[in-house]
Amino acid sequence: MISFVARRLLLLVPVLLGVTVVTFTLTRIIPGNPIDLMVSPLADAETRERIAENAGLNDPLWEQYFRYIWGVVNGDFGDSFVTSQPVLDDLTSRFMPTFELTLFAMLVAIALAVPLGIASAVWRGTWIDHISRLLAVFGVAMPVFWVSLVAIYVFFFLLHWLPAPQGRISVVVAPPDSITGLFVVDSLLSGNWPALRSSFQSILMPACVLAFAAMAPLARMTRASMIEALESDYTRAARAMGLPERSIVFRHALRNAILPVITMIAIVYGYLLGGVVLVENVFAWPGLGRYVYNAIASSDYPALQGFILYSTTVYVLLFLLVDILYVLLDPRVRI
């Protein structure tokens, strides 16, 4: 097992190298000149030239690339053209808010989608199956930013149940002491009830909006793989042994059906990392989504490259986790 994980982590090196080549090239091809951002529009050509020279932008591309890689290997992703901070620091400080939001969204989505998928497989063709299908269609069809706006209109403006978009926590409440970096968890751990209340209220709407989009593929996948498991020869044999329906559905069938759902969870999580850009902007969430949105808008090469490297790593690690889960859950998978 340890050697399997080590081998997979080693594989990460060529993957990330490939990603750096692609992103480095792409960011240089797309239009937009970072010098425009770094110097005043009134500066003369000589100043522009000097700053470009200092930033290394006049060197041959391969030299710029190797300088970049050398930095990355030494933990230096370069400084953001916009914030002037080291990119790694920027990413790290914005990672936790995004992680908290997507994790919360994922948990909500799984908690609703998996039981819904099981129910619509067991009672397929009944009203619960139809409602689940309808929800899935809506979840996929409605753009996430639009759902965000509708949710704000209904739950904040009409019903006053939840606060207006205010980021992770209300401005009048002090954030909890940092333990994990997740506000909800930290305020719970430190028994900081006002912070817990405020951070929970703040995360509820954006997380549920994201979860709504993520639920659809999970519920459909759960339904499909549960139906396959319930129709299988081993389920028929289990029934022939007189096992109760509860054990057949939740032990024998679900244990098989959950495997493809786990893969789907990883895929959907990757998709959430994209969807979160819009949601973070609507809900003023200080996470990676807003950061990368600004980086794209302003040709911030180091920030963009850093983000892509960062999210590639997260994605690869996520699928490593899935593969480890498969080894643990499926006896047919051996390493």
Add this chain to the structure above:
Amino acid sequence: MDLPGIAASSEKAHSPQGLEQARESEEILRVEELRVEFHFPDSKVVVLAGIDLDVSMGEIVGIVGESGSGKSVTALSIIGLLRPPGVVTGGRVLFCGENLLDLGADEMRAVRGERISMIFQNPRASLNPVFSVGKVLREVLRLHSGLRGAAARSRAIELLSDVGLPDPETVLARYPHQLSGGMAQRAMIALALASSPQLLLADEPSTALDVTIQYQIIQLLSRLRKDRNLAQIVITHNLGVIAELCDRVAVMYAGTIVEEAPVGQIFDETRHPYTKGLLAARARTEGAGELESIPGQVPDMRNRPAGCAFHPRCAFATGICRTATPILEMSGARHKVACHRWKELA
């Protein structure tokens, strides 16, 4: 009656009729006029058009016929595992005198596995891929005999060695993909026997296996009858299996039984033209004679031929065969046949 250790140790649990009091000839299952239809949104198709079948203690009854003749549907209806679109629309399934079709879902579940078990054609697919053999065996033992822990384990090992699995303790920890087809079918049989049922339904138990393994499974089923007086219904399209294993045979065609007789009589005093065709279609090992086949196709159940369902393929069909459905009538002491012309053709 010969009941070696393994069966004797668990008989406290069930069977009000009790194996000891059972006599060789006692009837354990009687199927009367069983009718099954497949209900599709736009149509209803008759799959079983009134089946009569009985099985006695310790008897092995074979059901033989082509694919789609209703063999598996018969077995699934008996054990209450018929799934939509299949619907039992008539008849009775009397097991120890009790009509199983009247039982509720929970009562029927108590019968399944505990008093009637079933094994299937594809043993490796019939074992749950993510559970070890021991895990499922322990669940079944806990459910039916209340055994747990070390008691369940030793009983599981007993069961596995009783079905001829070498090194049963290793097999307990094995997953289905680590078993050969023959081992998997033995494990399935061990699971089916976990609660000492009185009747075993075997749906093509050896079809998916290698020839030598097939023979071993047949021998195992034969030994179970001898050791445990276990009544069995064996579904197959392999007449060799019938000859080797069964006491009595029912030949099915298009959802009806067309001939039923003790094994010897089926082979030596064949009455129904369809059975004759089946026998003729067997590959002969000696001689280079041309392999005969029954002309035509198995009828589409949606367009069931009027009269005798076999008449379009029958060389002897006459006017009455096209209009009147023959009934299964006694043609000898223990020989039944459903053919208008069996007397002339005999």
